[in-house]
Amino acid sequence: MRREPPQKLTDYSPLVFPAGMLIVFFVVPFATMIAVSFFKRNPSGFYTPDFVFDNYARFLSLFFGKVLGFSLMLAIAVAICCVVLAVPFTYLLSRARRRTQVLWLVALLSILSLSEVIIGFAWSTLFSRTAGITNLFVMLGIMDQPVALNPSFGAVLTAMTYQALPYTVLVLYPALVRLDPTLTEAARTLGASPVRSFFTVVVPALRNTIVATLIMVFIFALGCYLLPQILGRPQHWTLSVLITDQAIYQSNMPFAAAMAVFLVLVTLGLVGLTIYAGRKGEAA
Amino acid sequence: MTVFLQRLYFSLIGLFLALPLIVVAGVSVNEKQDLAFPPKGFSLAWYAEIFTNVEWRNALFASITLAALSAAVALLIALPLAWFLWRRHAPWANIFQLLGIAPFTLPPVITALGLLTFWAATGFYGQPATAVISHAIFFVTLPLVTLSLGFSSIDRSLVEAAATMGADDRTVFRTVVLPLILPYLVSGYAFAFVLSLNEYIVAYMTVGFTMETLPIKIFNALRYGYTPTMASVTILFVAIAATIFGLVARFGDLPKLLGAMSSRDQE
Amino acid sequence: MSGLTLQNVTKEFGTFTAVRNVELTVPHGTFVCLLGPSGCGKTTLMRMVAGLDLPTSGSIRLGDRDITNVPTHKRDLGMVFQSLALFPHLTVGENIAYSLRIRGVGKAEQKKRVDELLAMIHLTGYADRPVAKLSGGQRQRVAIARALAISPKLFLLDEPLSALDAKLREAMQVELRQLQQRLGITTIVVTHDQREAMTMADTVVVMNGGEIRQAAPPVEIYRRPADTFVADFIGMTNLIDFKADGAGTQVLGASVPGLTIPNSLPSGIISVRPEDVHLTAPGNAPITGTVTFVRDLGGTIETFVEAAGKQIVAVSMPNARPDVAVGQSVGIALNPDDCVVLKA
Numbered sequence: 102m103r104r105e106p107p108q109k110l111t112d113y114s115p116l117v118f119p120a121g122m123l124i125v126f127f128v129v130p131f132a133t134m135i136a137v138s139f140f141k142r143n144p145s146g147f148y149t150p151d152f153v154f155d156n157y158a159r160f161l162s163l164f165f166g167k168v169l170g171f172s173l174m175l176a177i178a179v180a181i182c183c184v185v186l187a188v189p190f191t192y193l194l195s196r197a198r199r200r201t202q203v204l205w206l207v208a209l210l211s212i213l214s215l216s217e218v219i220i221g222f223a224w225s226t227l228f229s230r231t232a233g234i235t236n237l238f239v240m241l242g243i244m245d246q247p248v249a250l251n252p253s254f255g256a257v258l259t260a261m262t263y264q265a266l267p268y269t270v271l272v273l274y275p276a277l278v279r280l281d282p283t284l285t286e287a288a289r290t291l292g293a294s295p296v297r298s299f300f301t302v303v304v305p306a307l308r309n310t311i312v313a314t315l316i317m318v319f320i321f322a323l324g325c326y327l328l329p330q331i332l333g334r335p336q337h338w339t340l341s342v343l344i345t346d347q348a349i350y351q352s353n354m355p356f357a358a359a360m361a362v363f364l365v366l367v368t369l370g371l372v373g374l375t376i377y378a379g380r381k382g383e384a385a
Numbered sequence: 386m387t388v389f390l391q392r393l394y395f396s397l398i399g400l401f402l403a404l405p406l407i408v409v410a411g412v413s414v415n416e417k418q419d420l421a422f423p424p425k426g427f428s429l430a431w432y433a434e435i436f437t438n439v440e441w442r443n444a445l446f447a448s449i450t451l452a453a454l455s456a457a458v459a460l461l462i463a464l465p466l467a468w469f470l471w472r473r474h475a476p477w478a479n480i481f482q483l484l485g486i487a488p489f490t491l492p493p494v495i496t497a498l499g500l501l502t503f504w505a506a507t508g509f510y511g512q513p514a515t516a517v518i519s520h521a522i523f524f525v526t527l528p529l530v531t532l533s534l535g536f537s538s539i540d541r542s543l544v545e546a547a548a549t550m551g552a553d554d555r556t557v558f559r560t561v562v563l564p565l566i567l568p569y570l571v572s573g574y575a576f577a578f579v580l581s582l583n584e585y586i587v588a589y590m591t592v593g594f595t596m597e598t599l600p601i602k603i604f605n606a607l608r609y610g611y612t613p614t615m616a617s618v619t620i621l622f623v624a625i626a627a628t629i630f631g632l633v634a635r636f637g638d639l640p641k642l643l644g645a646m647s648s649r650d651q652e
Numbered sequence: 653m654s655g656l657t658l659q660n661v662t663k664e665f666g667t668f669t670a671v672r673n674v675e676l677t678v679p680h681g682t683f684v685c686l687l688g689p690s691g692c693g694k695t696t697l698m699r700m701v702a703g704l705d706l707p708t709s710g711s712i713r714l715g716d717r718d719i720t721n722v723p724t725h726k727r728d729l730g731m732v733f734q735s736l737a738l739f740p741h742l743t744v745g746e747n748i749a750y751s752l753r754i755r756g757v758g759k760a761e762q763k764k765r766v767d768e769l770l771a772m773i774h775l776t777g778y779a780d781r782p783v784a785k786l787s788g789g790q791r792q793r794v795a796i797a798r799a800l801a802i803s804p805k806l807f808l809l810d811e812p813l814s815a816l817d818a819k820l821r822e823a824m825q826v827e828l829r830q831l832q833q834r835l836g837i838t839t840i841v842v843t844h845d846q847r848e849a850m851t852m853a854d855t856v857v858v859m860n861g862g863e864i865r866q867a868a869p870p871v872e873i874y875r876r877p878a879d880t881f882v883a884d885f886i887g888m889t890n891l892i893d894f895k896a897d898g899a900g901t902q903v904l905g906a907s908v909p910g911l912t913i914p915n916s917l918p919s920g921i922i923s924v925r926p927e928d929v930h931l932t933a934p935g936n937a938p939i940t941g942t943v944t945f946v947r948d949l950g951g952t953i954e955t956f957v958e959a960a961g962k963q964i965v966a967v968s969m970p971n972a973r974p975d976v977a978v979g980q981s982v983g984i985a986l987n988p989d990d991c992v993v994l995k996a
Contacts (some may be wrong), residue, residue: 103705104474115465116478122462123484126522127496130503134495137502190398193391203634206643211626212402214576216583216600219619222607223405226616232412232422234404263401275644295387324492326586331607341494348498348590354505361498368491545704546737548724550751551802556725560754564741 138358148355156359172339175258175329176322180315182262187269188311192303194270195277206271213267221331224260225251228332256332261325269318276310309378316375320368340364406623413616420611431617441614444602448582451513451598455520456577462525463573467532468562471539482529489526496523497590504591511595519591520581527580528573531642535569538641568637575633579626655680656701656806656838661710663696670696672862674710678855681836683829685849688859689885694842695810697859701840702808703727714805727806730799734811736791738783738798745770745779748798755802769797772831789820796828800835807832807839813848825851846886850874858882874925880994883923890924890964893996903986905960906938910988921994928990929966931955931974937983943976959984 107113141151159165194205226232228250235247250256284306288298304311326341338346340360348357408422416426435441466481488496500519504510539562547557585600593601599622603615633639656678663671671693678684686694699705701712703724711720719727730751738747746753748769749762757765770776773793783791792812799807812828813821829852832839843849849856850870857867858881866878877883880891892903896918900907903922913920934940941959953973955966964984968974976982 104472106474112473115469116481119462119466119469119485120481122458122518122522123481123525126500126503126518127484127488130499133502133506134499137506186398189394193394199640203639206639207627207630207634208399208402210630211623214579214583214626214630215622216585216603218585218600218604218607219583219622220405222603222615223409223619225607226412226420226422227405227408229420232408232420234408236422263405266398266402271643278640278644320490320492324494326492326494327604341492344494344498345586345590348501349593354502357498358502361495364492365495368495372490540735540737542733542735542737543739545702545724546731546733546739547750548704549702549727549729549731549808550754550798551725551728552750552754553723553725556754560750561739561741 134358135362137354138362140355140358142353142355156356157363159356159359160363167336168338168340168343171337172323172341175261175337175339176319178258179261179265179322179325180318182258183265183269183318184311184315186262187266187273187314188304188307189299191270191273191277192280192299195274195280196282206274209267209270212263213271215264217264217325217327218331220260220264221328224256224263224328225331228256251332252334252337254333254337257329257337260328260332261322264325264328265318265321268321269314272314272317273310276307280306313375313378316371316378320371323364323368406620409616409619413613413620415613418611418613420613431613432621434614435618435621438614440597441599441602441618444597444599445618447596448599451516451520451588452578452581454517455524455581456528456574458517458521459525459577460528460570460574462521463528463532464570467529467536468558470533471536482533485529486526488523493523493586497587500587501590511592513592513596516588516592516596516598519587520584523584523587524577524580527576528570531569531573531576532566534642534644535566539565569642572633572637572642575629579629582625583622655715656840657713658697658701659711659713661697661700661707661712663693663700663705664708669862671700671707674864676857676864676867678838678840680838682854683832683839683852684841684855684857685853686840686842686857686859687846687849687885688844690844692859693862694844694857694859698808698810698840698842701806702729702731728802728804729806729808730802730804731808732795732799732810732812734814736795736815738791738795740782740784742783743779744775744781744783744786744794747783747794748779748801750798751802765801769801772800773797788816789824792816792824796831800837803835803837805838807837809839809841811842811844813843814845821845821848822851828852858885860885875992877923877992877994880921880923880996883992883994888926888965888967890926890929891921891994892924892962892964893919894922894993895919904939904941904962904964904984906940908938908986908988908991911986911991912988913993917993917995920996923992923994924986924990926954926965926967928987929964930985930987931957931966931968931976932983932985934981934983937985939984939986941982941984943978943980943982945978946976957982957984 137148138156139152139154140148141153141155143149194202227234230247230249233247233250235244235250238244239247280303284302285298288302289295293301323339324341325339326345329337329339329342341364344357344360344364347353347360411422411424412420413431414427414429415421415424415431416428435445463485466485469475470478470482500515500522501510504515509515543561543565544557547561552560583600585604588598589601589604597605599618603618606612606615630639633642658674658676661671661674662669674697686697688694696705700707703719703722707720711718713719714727739750742750745766748766752762752765766779767776770778773796775790775793778786778790783794786794792815795812813824816824825848832852841849841852853870855867856870856873858865858873860881866873866882868876873882873886877886883889884891894913895902896913896916900909901911901913903911911922930937939959941957941964943955944958944963945956947954947956951970953968953970955968955974955976957964957966966974966984
């Protein structure tokens with residue numbers, strides 16, 4: 102079957118419903134949001150139409166700068182933790198038996214699909230004083246009495262790494278499965294130990310994949326909106342949390358929209374970077 | 386030695402992934418309303434609570450209805466689009482592929498906020514149907530990706546062969562394309578269903594004040610303190626996800642669905 | 653009668669011309685092989701006959717019906733694809749019955765026809781097997797049976813045997829030819845394998861660069877190639893420059909008596925098959941050369957001789973094994989009747 106360009110008008114008919122839905126319920130809402138970001142806040146209702154830059158001007162405050170800085174730092178930390186844990190794991194997984202692979206993939210998908218609410222709740226339980234991991238330490242005699250480990254930065258970081266790790270593995274998986282196994286075999290015949298051949302052959306061969314994965318996990322972590330609320334203190338709130346807070350609890354839609362537009366720009370810039378890294382990877 | 390290190394690493398990652406769920410599972414069988422681990426006593430009452438307590442039951446029902454409907458709508462959007470992109474040479478139509486993938490790639494807060502402003506501006510804010518459409522748009526990426534993968538794995542000469550045997554475009558679709566794409570259709574639906582079931586922020590921003598899905602219910606309950614039903618619901622959700630993905634793996638080719646073409650290369 | 657006629661058929665893909673001004677008549681009931689190197693346009697030509705590609709210009713007629721722009725599914729043909737294109741989601745029987753099913757033929761009649769076809773391809777009882785469980789040769793037969801289910805007017809096969817190993821391929825060639833003769837169906841096969849074409853075809857159509865170079869019965873293609881491309885592409889040959897003037901015809905620095913050049917060409921090329929090159933004692937033939945290599949394959953012996961700076965190959969049968977060694981001087985005798993004179 103040769104892929105012919107559409108000839109008749111009816112050839113376009115399969116596009117009508119999908120295109121309509123995506124335009125009406127994604128493009129239009131997106132445009133609405135951008136429009137709202139220039140509106141004025143109306144304390145009694147949602148907002149009043151206007152064209153002001155006030156909402157963007159608020160970015161220049163110290164508070165906002167802190168939130169942005171913390172969000173980026175947290176997302177970078179999560180991305181690094183995930184990639185460091187996931188690269189060796191995914192490499193070993195891609196070399197494992199098919200049955201083992203499938204079992205792990207099912208487990209990873211199940212955890213990836215879990216609601217942030219559920220992950221937040223599970224970790225808050227694990228970090229709690231009464232049912233938490235410290236009880237185990239007490240039993241083993243490492244600690245005198247159980248303590249609560251949250252709210253804390255460590256709790257937020259751990260839970261976000263937990264949430265993003267399955268995603269990281271699944272992003273790395275296709276590239277690692279396709280990695281030519283004779284590469285490491287060649288390294289082994291040249292006298293490199295398995296660990297050495299992993300670091301001297303696999304990691305360099307995947308440099309661009311790893312960079313692209315770092316960026317994708319970074320974006321994923323940037324989208325995290327509940328874990329900092331459940332497991333952290335207010336100073337651990339991220340941009341996503343702030344957007345939710347402004348939109349829902351402070352009813353300041355224009356400011357929330359302006360922050361969202363800003364977040365989109367950051368994300369799009371990073372996606373562009375990912376594609377660039379990918380292109381370079383293909384060329385190399 | 387290497388094998389031992391390998392096993393150890395797999396076990397540590399496995400422990401990290403399983404630990405929170407083990408604790409929650411333990412907490413969920415406490416006899417009293419304690420947040421205690423190891424559990425004090427053993428009782429499945431908190432699982433029964435999901436179905437006997439009206440609020441939890443309604444939330445469960447709302448979540449399942451929302452997931453079932455929105456996954457279906459997502460499929461209705463993705464199938465014709467993926468088919469058109471496979472069948473026709475129309476580079477400009479790739480923009481719709483991009484639009485289908487964008488909602489899921491952007492931070493979820495953005496899609497949620499966009500839909501919130503849209504529903505508020507059009508006056509439909511809070512109606513249950515808006516959540517269905519919102520989730521369908523948010524998750525259309527999943528069936529779109531699985532179907533694109535499915536179509537790309539169909540040998541185009543099968544379509545030509547059917548044509549030489551007298552099948553027109555419609556018959557080819559019905560007798561050749563649809564049966565071959567069915568596994569991808571099912572897995573696309575399964576992915577969208579499970580993720581919709583667990584989704585919080587989009588549902589919360591669109592219908593959070595008029596309707597409670599299970600994730601919304603858990604979060605609301607969490608703010609007022611602890612109840613063991615949260616734990617039993619969490620375990621129920623993990624079980625549902627594992628069952629569905631297990632079925633997808635059993636009847637489909639999960640490694641291939643997740644982008645590894647190796648199992649096909651071996652054929 | 654449903655012969656096939658192509659008139660001035662051209663196919664362009666962008667700036668690339670895949671098929672150029674093809675004229676071809678395939679009489680009813682004949683077996684035609686389109687033969688040529690990859691990229692010569694043979695597959696594109698067949699795809700146009702099938703309607704899978706539409707010609708840029710020209711017309712295609714089947715019997716007295718112009719089918720140039722008729723969609724594939726209304727052409728009533730049977731086609732076997734290179735990949736075989738068996739439907740993986742259907743059983744052997746369902747694959748064979750596909751064209752009957754979509755034409756609304758009744759279940760009982762479908763089954764009867766499937767059983768007939770399975771008997772024809774010696775796979776009786778295989779109807780309920782999944783196609784994935786068949787061997788390469790069995791899949792091949794199923795693809796053929798499926799294409800013949802509606803008794804098509806035209807039977808097309810695109811490199812149908814390329815996936816089979818050499819032994820099975822040879823057996824299938826004979827089987828396919830016998831089947832075609834039994835059914836008397838107009839058949840076109842695309843192949844790059846000249847042995848296959850020679851085995852099966854009534855007419856071999858040699859293509860190159862999108863054009864037909866020669867269309868003739870196999871023996872004529874071999875014995876009387878129309879140009880140097882055909883001579884070189886089909887079998888082994890010696891292509892030797894000649895010069896002709898009033899004094900005679902000069903080949904390899906010697907005059908070959910009796911070799912007359914048509915149309916009084918002053919120079920050109922003669923094609924001589926290796927089995928027509930006869931080695932003699934030096935002095936017994938006008939041309940003299942030196943043996944450079946002997947390849948004894950058991951069934952045949954190839955002797956490489958250098959004469960006037962040109963390498964000539966002679967093939968002999970074991971019972972006429974030439975008694976020569978490398979470095980020895982030999983005479984080369986050519987029978988003028990065996991030499992085909994071609995334009996350079």
